[in-house]
Amino acid sequence: MSESRRVAITGLGAVSSIGIGVQAFSSAIWEGRVGAATVSSFDVSGFPYQKASEVTDFDPDSLLEVLKPEDWGRSGLLAAAAARQAAQDAGLGADVLSSSRTGSAMGTTSGESTIMQSLCEQWVADGLKGLNPSHVQQAPASQIANAVNTELALTGEALTIPTACSASNYALGYAFDMVRTGEVDGMFAGGADAVNRHTHAGFHRLGALAEDMCRPFDANRSGILTGEGGVALYLEPLERARERGAHVYAEVLGYGVNCDAEHMVHPDPVSISRCVRDAHESAGITPEQVDYICAHGTGTPTNDATEIEAVRDVFTGSPPPISSIKSMIGHTMGAASGFGAVVCCMAIQEGMLPPTANVSEVDPQLGPDLDCVPGKARPAKVDIVQNHGFAFGGNNVITILGRAS
Numbered sequence: 001m002s003e004s005r006r007v008a009i010t011g012l013g014a015v016s017s018i019g020i021g022v023q024a025f026s027s028a029i030w031e032g033r034v035g036a037a038t039v040s041s042f043d044v045s046g047f048p049y050q051k052a053s054e055v056t057d058f059d060p061d062s063l064l065e066v067l068k069p070e071d072w073g074r075s076g077l078l079a080a081a082a083a084r085q086a087a088q089d090a091g092l093g094a095d096v097l098s099s100s101r102t103g104s105a106m107g108t109t110s111g112e113s114t115i116m117q118s119l120c121e122q123w124v125a126d127g128l129k130g131l132n133p134s135h136v137q138q139a140p141a142s143q144i145a146n147a148v149n150t151e152l153a154l155t156g157e158a159l160t161i162p163t164a165c166s167a168s169n170y171a172l173g174y175a176f177d178m179v180r181t182g183e184v185d186g187m188f189a190g191g192a193d194a195v196n197r198h199t200h201a202g203f204h205r206l207g208a209l210a211e212d213m214c215r216p217f218d219a220n221r222s223g224i225l226t227g228e229g230g231v232a233l234y235l236e237p238l239e240r241a242r243e244r245g246a247h248v249y250a251e252v253l254g255y256g257v258n259c260d261a262e263h264m265v266h267p268d269p270v271s272i273s274r275c276v277r278d279a280h281e282s283a284g285i286t287p288e289q290v291d292y293i294c295a296h297g298t299g300t301p302t303n304d305a306t307e308i309e310a311v312r313d314v315f316t317g318s319p320p321p322i323s324s325i326k327s328m329i330g331h332t333m334g335a336a337s338g339f340g341a342v343v344c345c346m347a348i349q350e351g352m353l354p355p356t357a358n359v360s361e362v363d364p365q366l367g368p369d370l371d372c373v374p375g376k377a378r379p380a381k382v383d384i385v386q387n388h389g390f391a392f393g394g395n396n397v398i399t400i401l402g403r404a405s
Contacts, residue, residue: 005180008404010246011090011234012342013082013190016329017053017227020063021085025339026346030377032357034328036213036225042117042197049209052195053227053330066151073112073138076147078230078335079192083148086188086232091246094153100185103156104148105174106232107167107191109333109391111141111160114194144192148232156184165296165331166389167191168231168338169397173255175235176399185240190232193333200226206265208300214331216297216324216356217304217372219363224298227330231338233345238404249345251404253384254282260394267303267390272310279386279398280314287315289384290400292353294340295372296388297324298331307388308366321380323373327357337389337397344385344401353380 014021017035018028028035035053044050055078060069063081072080083104087097110116115138122130145158161170168191175187193199203209203224210223241248256278260271280287296307311319325343326332332339343354359374384402 005182006238007176007179007235007252008238008241008248009233009235009250009252009345010241010248011086011092012249012345013085013089013232014339014342015055015058015078015082016229016339017055018329020057022089022342025342029325029328029343029354030352032328032355032376034213034357036330039195041195047200047204049204049211051212052200052225054195055228064151067147072147073115073143074194075108075112075192076143078194078228079106079144079190079232080147080151082190082230082232083188084151086234087152090234098153098155101156102154102186103158103184104145104154104188105159105161105171106145106148107161107163107171107334107338108141108144109164109167109193110196110199111162112139112143113196113198115139117196117198148188163395164391165333165336166391166395166397167334168336168341169255169387169389169399170257172233172252172341172399173257173397176252176255179235179237186234186236188232188234190230190338191335192230193228193335195226195228199333210299213358214299214327215358216295216299216327217362217366217370218359219361221299221301221304223300224326225330227332229329229332229335229339231335231342233338233341248404250348250401253285253400253402255279255397255399256282257397262394265392267306268394269306269310269313271394272307272390272396273313275396275398276310276314279400283400285384285400290320290386291380291382291384292347293320293322293386294344294388295322295324296390297326297356299326305366308370312367318369321353321371321373323354323356325354337387340387340389341399341401344387347382347385348401348403351379351382352377353382
């Protein structure tokens, strides 16, 4: 079993509030389009802040070929739709997928949250006998990766990773290890979460919700907007990708992962900077080689300040450009760093730096030289990118992608 196979990303899928399909999604990113609107999926009349980034035009019947939407929860359907897109983008037919050693690793924060919300309402209304048996079957978080494997007839493992807002990066790192060591022929990695009352209420109680829009790195930033979506990337050996003539978006160079458990919700800059260094060592690069950082960038005062502090600890002089796509798609929880990985791939491919939308004044306390690509995307030579994913409890994962030489 080889320990040194190079790993390529050859398929991308995205179901987001600003576009469905990788081309629609990336075009919206370059335009700086914002997907926030008043929540429509549950009653927000009791909340002072009522906006989120929902996928209002999601039609699973038009995107899926195998799954029956009535048998699966929304998170699983979002994940399966993104994976179907990634398979098509990679040029993989059903016969190839079903006959190869291919599996999936999908991240999440809240699992099948809309199903659990329905079950709670049923329990309150009529107790145990009021629970919908179909909803009970759909409730386990493991159904998210199961949905991907069922939709694509995959014969490998179906792993759901519930490490919250860094989960897609965990999934990407796990898939990278599985492919590079030869344990599988290919892996789908990504994540999915759905907007739901539980998450909205939780961030409201934490005082972390923004009133109208997410403004990462802005002097007047006030918090996050919850979001939803499904995202998937297909990973395979670089040599095989080239043999079959696949389009290679990027190469996975390495990753770093740690968990400091320092504080339940407050990120730790020392732990984050250590994770960045571990990622650089894994990828065999130095800080000077990083052309762009896709930030965790939640838009809360604490997260943004801590993240920039950690970046400055690693990068001598001015840090590279660093922007947050959460300003456009909201905080998609378990899918967040997966969307970040897709954007990193497109930045390499198209020679563009994604913007941070909604920035009126870059916070001077973050440093006068901070380049958060405010407002508008811009052209740049991008060869190596650093993708951040942080979660409550100090779960940090950094992935490094590069142009395949």
